[in-house]
Amino acid sequence: MKQFKRLTTPYMLWAAAMIVVPLIMIVLYTFTEEGNSVLTFSFTLDNFTRFAEGTYVNVILKSFRLGLLTTGLCLLLGYPMAFFISRFSEKTQALLILLVTIPEWINMLLRTYAWMNLLSDNGIINQLLGLLGIDPVTMMYTDFSVVVGLVCNFMPFMIIPIHTSLSKMDKSLIEAAYDLGANKIQTFRKVIWKLSIPGVLNGIMMVFLLSVSTFVIPKLLGGGQYMLIGNLIETQFISVGDWNFGSAISMILAVIILVFMRLMKKMDPQED
Amino acid sequence: MSRVKKNSKFASVYMGILFFLMYLPIGVVIVFSFNESKLPVAFTGFSTVWYEKLFNNHAMMEALRNSLILGALSTFISAVIGTLGAVGLSKIRWRSKGAMEYISILPLMIPEIILGMVLMAFFYMMGLPFGMLTLLIGHTIFCVPYILMEVKARLAGMDPALEEAARDLGATPFRAFLDITLPLCMPAVLSGSLLAFAMSMDDVVISIFINGPKVSTLPIKVYTQIKTGVTPEINALCTIMLAVTLLILGLYSLVKRINQGEKTDEKQAH
Numbered sequence: 001m002k003q004f005k006r007l008t009t010p011y012m013l014w015a016a017a018m019i020v021v022p023l024i025m026i027v028l029y030t031f032t033e034e035g036n037s038v039l040t041f042s043f044t045l046d047n048f049t050r051f052a053e054g055t056y057v058n059v060i061l062k063s064f065r066l067g068l069l070t071t072g073l074c075l076l077l078g079y080p081m082a083f084f085i086s087r088f089s090e091k092t093q094a095l096l097i098l099l100v101t102i103p104e105w106i107n108m109l110l111r112t113y114a115w116m117n118l119l120s121d122n123g124i125i126n127q128l129l130g131l132l133g134i135d136p137v138t139m140m141y142t143d144f145s146v147v148v149g150l151v152c153n154f155m156p157f158m159i160i161p162i163h164t165s166l167s168k169m170d171k172s173l174i175e176a177a178y179d180l181g182a183n184k185i186q187t188f189r190k191v192i193w194k195l196s197i198p199g200v201l202n203g204i205m206m207v208f209l210l211s212v213s214t215f216v217i218p219k220l221l222g223g224g225q226y227m228l229i230g231n232l233i234e235t236q237f238i239s240v241g242d243w244n245f246g247s248a249i250s251m252i253l254a255v256i257i258l259v260f261m262r263l264m265k266k267m268d269p270q271e272d
Numbered sequence: 273m274s275r276v277k278k279n280s281k282f283a284s285v286y287m288g289i290l291f292f293l294m295y296l297p298i299g300v301v302i303v304f305s306f307n308e309s310k311l312p313v314a315f316t317g318f319s320t321v322w323y324e325k326l327f328n329n330h331a332m333m334e335a336l337r338n339s340l341i342l343g344a345l346s347t348f349i350s351a352v353i354g355t356l357g358a359v360g361l362s363k364i365r366w367r368s369k370g371a372m373e374y375i376s377i378l379p380l381m382i383p384e385i386i387l388g389m390v391l392m393a394f395f396y397m398m399g400l401p402f403g404m405l406t407l408l409i410g411h412t413i414f415c416v417p418y419i420l421m422e423v424k425a426r427l428a429g430m431d432p433a434l435e436e437a438a439r440d441l442g443a444t445p446f447r448a449f450l451d452i453t454l455p456l457c458m459p460a461v462l463s464g465s466l467l468a469f470a471m472s473m474d475d476v477v478i479s480i481f482i483n484g485p486k487v488s489t490l491p492i493k494v495y496t497q498i499k500t501g502v503t504p505e506i507n508a509l510c511t512i513m514l515a516v517t518l519l520i521l522g523l524y525s526l527v528k529r530i531n532q533g534e535k536t537d538e539k540q541a542h
Contacts, residue, residue: 009360010356011376011416011420012372018413019379023390025390081286084286085287102521105521106298107494111298112498113301113510115297117304124300214385224499234385250385
C-alpha cells in the first residue's frame with residue numbers, strides 16, 4: 001500500500017503550486033505598493049485607506065444590498081417551490097428537480113442574454129405592453145433588470161438545498177404533529193420550517209456568495225456604468241491596471257463572504 | 273399518510289409560473305434564432321440565415337476552435353492529475369488529510385472572480401505570456417476538482433480486497449493499480465471528465481482575466497458581442513450551445529446510469 005502514497009505527489013505539487021502559492025501572493029499584493037512588483041516589499045495600508053473614500057464604500061453597500069435582496073427574493077420564491085416539489089412521489093420529484101437544474105447547465109451568458117431580449121426597450125415585454133396600449137417601460141439597465149437576472153440565474157441554488165432537507169425529513173413527524181392537534185400553520189412553523197433550516201441556510205449562503213461576487217450579469221443587464229464589487233475588481237485589474245488596489249478590494253470581498261458564512265453557520269441549530 | 277396532503281391547485285399553478293419564467297428566456301432565444309427579421313420583436317418567417325452568418329463568421333469559428341482545444345486538453349490533463357490525486361488521497365492516513373481534501377475543492381469554493389484575479393496576478397509574476405498556455409493552466413485548476421471528487425466517491429465504494437488479492441497473487445503495486453484500480457475507476461473518470469469539459473466550455477469569468485489580448489474562447493467572444501446589445505447571430509449560437517450542453521449532459525447521465533447498473537449487477541452476483 002505504501003507505494004501508492006507516491007501517487008499523491010504530482011497532485012500535491014500541483015495543488016501547492018497552483019492553488020496555495022497564488023493565494024498567498026495575493027495577500028502580499030494587498031499590503032504592497034503600486035508598481036506590480038513583488039520584489040520590493042514595502043508594507044502599506046494605503047490600499048485600504050483609499051477604499052474608505054466615499055465612492056467605494058457606496059459600491060460595497062450597493063453590492064451588499066443587492067446580494068441580500070436577491071437572496072431574499074430567491075428564498076421567498078424558491079421555498080414554496082421546493083416545498084411543493086417535495087410533496088410529489090419520488091419519481092416525479094426526481095423529474096421536477098431535473099427540470100430545475102437544466103437551466104443551470106446552460107451557460108450563464110445565454111440565460112442573461114435571453115433576458116436582454118425580453119427586457120430591452122423594444123423587446124418582447126414592451127411589445128406586448130404596446131399591444132395593450134401601455135407605453136414602453138424602461139427596464140434594461142436598471143436595478144430591476146439586474147435583480148431579475150440575478151434571481152433567475154441563482155434560483156436553483158436556493159431550491160435544491162431546501163428540497164434536499166425537506167425530502168429527507170421524516171414524514172411521520174408531520175403526522176405526529178397533526179395527531180397532537182396542531183393545525184396546518186402550526187405544523188409548518190414548528191415542524192417543517194424548523195427541520196428545513198439547514199437547507200435554507202445552505203441556499204442563502206450559496207445565493208449570497210454568487211450574487212455578491214458576480215460581475216458578468218450586472219455588466220450585461222445593468223450596463224457599463226453599473227458598479228458592484230465584482231465590476232470594481234474587474235475594472236481595477238483589466239482596465240485600470242491597479243492590481244494592488246484590486247487585490248485589496250478582493251480581500252474585502254473575501255472577508256465579507258467569510259463573515260457571512262460564519263454567521264450562517266452560527267444560526268444552524270445542528271452545528272451545536 | 274392521508275393527512276400529509278397532496279398538492280393543491282394553487283401549488284400546480286405556482287410551479288407552472290415559476291417553470292415558465294425559468295424556461296421562457298431560453299424558449300425566446302431558440303424561436304428567434306430561426307426568425308427572418310433582425311429585430312427580436314415579431315416572428316416574420318422561418319429562416320436559417322443567422323446560422324449561415326454564424327458559420328461564415330471567422331472570428332467566431334476561431335473562438336469555437338480555441339474553446340474545443342482548450343476544453344479537450346484541460347480535461348485530459350485534469351483527468352490524469354485528478355485520478356492520481358484521488359487514488360493517492362484514498363490511501364494516505366496522515367493527519368494532513370483533512371487539509372488536503374479541503375484544498376482539493378478550494379478552487380470550486382473561492383468566488384470565480386477572486387480565482388480569476390489571483391491567477392492573473394500569479395501568471396504575470398511568473399512571467400508567463402497570457403494566451404493559450406495560461407488559459408490551459410487556469411482551466412485545469414478548476415477542472416481537477418470535478419474529476420477528483422467523482423473518482424474519490426467511486427473509490428470509497430470499492431472493495432479493497434480486490435487490490436489486495438492482486439498483490440497476493442504476485443502483482444507489483446504498479447500492475448495492481450493498472451489492472452485493478454484504474455479499470456474500476458474508469459467510469460468515474462469518464463463522468464468527471466464530461467463534467468469538467470462542460471465547465472471548461474462554459475467558463476467566462478476566469479477566462480476573461482487570463483486570456484490575454486489575442487486569444488479568445490467562445491464564451492468570451494459571446495460576452496464581448498452581447499455587451500453591445502442583442503444580435504440574432506448570437507441567438508443561433510446560443511441554440512447550438514444549448515444543444516451541445518444537453519448532449520453532454522445526456523452522455524453524462526448515460527455514463528452514470530451504466531455505472532449504477534454495473535454496481536447493482538455486482539451486488540446481485542455476490
